[in-house]
Amino acid sequence: MAKIIGSERPDFATKVGLVLATAGSAVGLGNIWRFPVTTGNNGGAAFILIYVACVLVLGLPLMVAEFSVGRHAHTNTAQAYKQLSRHWLWSRVGQFGVFTGWFIMCYYTVVSGWALGYLVDSLCNRFGILGGDIPDYKNHFSRFVANPYLPVLYTCALVLISHFIIVRGVKRGIERVSKVLMPLLFIILLILAVSSLFTPGAREGLTFLFRPDFTKITFQTVLDAMGQAFYSLSLAMGCVCTYASYFSKDTHLIGTAFKVGLIDSFVAVMAGIIIFPAVFSTNIQPDEGASLVFIALPGVFQQAFGLVPALGYLVSVLFYFLLVIATLTSVISLHEVPTAYLAENYRLPRPKATAVVTAVCLLVATFCSLSMGPLDRFRIAGRNLFDLFDFVSGQIMLPLGGFLIALFVGWILDRRILRNQLTNGATAAPRTSRYVIILLRYFVPFAILLIFLSGMGIFHIV
Numbered sequence: 001m002a003k004i005i006g007s008e009r010p011d012f013a014t015k016v017g018l019v020l021a022t023a024g025s026a027v028g029l030g031n032i033w034r035f036p037v038t039t040g041n042n043g044g045a046a047f048i049l050i051y052v053a054c055v056l057v058l059g060l061p062l063m064v065a066e067f068s069v070g071r072h073a074h075t076n077t078a079q080a081y082k083q084l085s086r087h088w089l090w091s092r093v094g095q096f097g098v099f100t101g102w103f104i105m106c107y108y109t110v111v112s113g114w115a116l117g118y119l120v121d122s123l124c125n126r127f128g129i130l131g132g133d134i135p136d137y138k139n140h141f142s143r144f145v146a147n148p149y150l151p152v153l154y155t156c157a158l159v160l161i162s163h164f165i166i167v168r169g170v171k172r173g174i175e176r177v178s179k180v181l182m183p184l185l186f187i188i189l190l191i192l193a194v195s196s197l198f199t200p201g202a203r204e205g206l207t208f209l210f211r212p213d214f215t216k217i218t219f220q221t222v223l224d225a226m227g228q229a230f231y232s233l234s235l236a237m238g239c240v241c242t243y244a245s246y247f248s249k250d251t252h253l254i255g256t257a258f259k260v261g262l263i264d265s266f267v268a269v270m271a272g273i274i275i276f277p278a279v280f281s282t283n284i285q286p287d288e289g290a291s292l293v294f295i296a297l298p299g300v301f302q303q304a305f306g307l308v309p310a311l312g313y314l315v316s317v318l319f320y321f322l323l324v325i326a327t328l329t330s331v332i333s334l335h336e337v338p339t340a341y342l343a344e345n346y347r348l349p350r351p352k353a354t355a356v357v358t359a360v361c362l363l364v365a366t367f368c369s370l371s372m373g374p375l376d377r378f379r380i381a382g383r384n385l386f387d388l389f390d391f392v393s394g395q396i397m398l399p400l401g402g403f404l405i406a407l408f409v410g411w412i413l414d415r416r417i418l419r420n421q422l423t424n425g426a427t428a429a430p431r432t433s434r435y436v437i438i439l440l441r442y443f444v445p446f447a448i449l450l451i452f453l454s455g456m457g458i459f460h461i462v
Contacts (some may be wrong), residue, residue, distance in 0.1 A: 009074060010170040011248045017175035018247060019256060020182040023263040025239040025333030027185070028326050029111060030232035033293050035268035036275045038228050040285070040292075043216030044208040048269065050222055054229035055265055058447050060257045061439040062235050062402055065409035067253040068421035069094075070244030076340040077101075077238040080245065081408070090412055093404045094241070100397045101238035101337035102357070106364040107389035108334065112327035113155030113369065114294060117144060119320035120154075122313070127298040129312045134302060141294045146373035155365050158324075162331045163358040166339055167351050170246050174332060181325050188322045189267065192274045195315050199304040201280030208280065209272045223454045226447050231394070233264055234330065236401035238337035245340075252424055254432055267326075274319070278304040293323070335361075399452035403445055410440035 012018035039047050073080030081094035121127060128134035145151055165173045196202060234240060247256075275297070279285075281304035284296045298316065305312030335357060342353035367375065371385035380388050409418060422433035 009245065011246050012175050013171050014175070015251070017171075017179055018243075018251065019259050019263075021174050021178040021333075022240070022243050022256065023260045024178045024182050024329030025243060026232065026234045026260055026264045026330075027182075027267050028232075028234070028330035029108075029323075030228070030234075031264060031268040032271045032323055032326050035228060035232060036272050037292055038224055039209070039272055040276075042221045042224055043213050045210045046212040046214050046217050047221060047225060048209070048272075049212060050217070050225040051228055051268075052265060054222075054225045054447075055233070055261050057439055058226055058444055059229040059233045059235065060254075060261050061436050061444055062230075062406060063233055063240055063257045063260065064253050064422065064436050065405055065440055065444075066235065066240040067244040067247070067257060068409060068418055069405075069413070070241035071247045071249075071251070071253065072417055072421050074245050076245065076344045077241040077337060078341050079345060080241060084413060084417070085408070087412075090404075090408050093401070093408055094238075096397075096404070097236065097238035097241060097401055098337055098341045100236065100393065100401055101242075101334050102361070103389065103397065104237055104393045105331065105334035105338075106361055107368045107386055107393070108327070109155050109159050109331055109361065109365045110151065110369045110372075110386060112158045112324070112331055113151050113153075114145065115320060115323040115327050116154040116158055117150060118294060118298075119317065119324050122298075122316040122320050125313065127302055127316060129302045129305070129316055130309050137295050137298050140298075145369075146376075148370065148374050151369045151372070152366050155369055156362055158328060158331060159335075159358055159362055159365065161328060162335045163354055165332055166335045166357075167354040169350060174336065177332070178329065181329055185267070185322060185325045185329075188318050188325070189270045189274070192315060192318055192322065193270055195305075195311065196274050196277040198311075199277045199281040201282070201304070202277040204280040205275075205277030206273070209269075209276050220454075223450060227451045227455065230402060230448065230451055231398065232268065233261065234333065236398050236405060237334065239333040242337050242340050243333065250424065253421060254436065278315075395452070395455040399448050399455065403448045403452070406440050406444040406448065410437065410442075410445070 012021065035051075039051075069080050069084065070077065073083045075083065076094075077097045078094040082091045085091050122129075125132065126135065126140075127137070165177050167173065168176075196205070199205075230236075244253075247253075275292070278300045279292075279296070282300050284292075284300055297319070301312045301316040301319070305315060335354075338357045339350070339353050342348050342356055343350050346353075348356070368386045368389055371378065371387075376384050378384070383391060418437065419430070419433060422436060423430050
């Protein structure tokens with residue numbers, strides 16, 4: 001199938017829009033949900049230092065690798081790898097990335113729907129923060145996800161919002177919305193962070209977050225930090241490569257990756273500043289687990305701001321609005337991956353390609369949502385459909401895709417192409433590009449292999 005000519009494809013109109021859109025693809029549940037939980041499980045500040053180091057030596061080199069492939073090929077992810085290699089394995093790495101992005105989108109939108117549902121619950125005071133009946137938060141969440149229609153309704157709403165953004169294209173859709181949503185996300189982060197400083201547990205929470213305790217560091221802590229750095233940057237799911245195909249020739253790839261990594265890490269640390277002071281104001285443990293956001297936090301907001309219920313209500317609403325924004329920017333990037341693939345490989349008009357992706361995603365996401373309730377008894381390998389999608393994508397597809405990308409760019413891709421992309425045609429310093437190539441060749445594949453083995457339970461050190 002013929003490749004769309006590069007000059008016919010749109011580029012991001014501004015550097016600010018480019019960075020915000022790419023950062024929006026990275027910022028999501030991995031920052032606001034997974035990062036505080038993983039930090040809590042690994043002792044706080046010491047983990048953050050290791051995490052930042054892992055972003056620099058693992059996350060950013062792999063992001064730059066995807067940037068290089070996407071911008072050089074200037075086409076969708078599947079076609080990009082075909083263009084750069086005729087070998088049967090390497091030419092299919094991009095197709096695998098497109099499928100991974102679509103696969104993740106189908107269940108990630110369900111969690112996005114939960115965030116939207118909890119935003120509605122917060123607005124309607126269903127958590128009892130302004131008075132009235134205080135629900136059993138665990139049962140509230142269980143009843144909500146098992147409901148046969150509400151989670152599906154909210155999921156459909158999020159998918160349709162992303163549909164109307166994607167159908168407008170790169171400049172009028174993705175870039176324009178990112179310029180609104182990302183600054184709004186930062187503003188809400190700052191408001192919530194300041195509010196958290198007025199909770200009774202502010203001192204304990206900030207101490208836990210920022211005072212390193214290196215006695216709690218184990219090799220497993222390092223593995224968790226590598227995994228968090230890998231997952232939180234939206235690597236190996238086609239998003240980064242697809243967005244890079246809209247980069248202009250003068251975009252500095254290493255500098256852009258650094259900015260995206262900085263924004264991503266900033267959001268993650270700010271989420272910790274928001275969550276841990278509130279958590280230490282109650283009897284909730286900082287290592288509460290993945291239930292923290294939807295089970296523990298409603299009660300935390302109710303108790304931590306008990307003296308000023310109106311503030312607790314506002315914080316609750318803003319937090320779940322923040323979660324909706326973060327998940328929406330990720331869903332937009334996931335939606336763009338298969339949309340660009342269908343539009344260019346099968347020469348479909350963009351509205352039709354977007355509609356196909358939306359329709360298929362809605363169908364599969366509906367079954368994923370229902371598998372938490374009415375269809376829970378239908379299981380594959382002991383897992384319902386939602387858990388199966390989560391496990392297969394997170395533990396198998398993402399590490400495998402990242403491993404193949406690192407090997408391809410580090411060892412297979414023509415050195416002249418890679419060097420030209422990293423130095424912007426010899427206009428940028430070559431020393432940094434040499435470090436990136438060394439990391440891609442020797443460290444990144446090894447680190448991803450450890451993440452994969454640890455996630456599968458094959459390799460685990462206490």
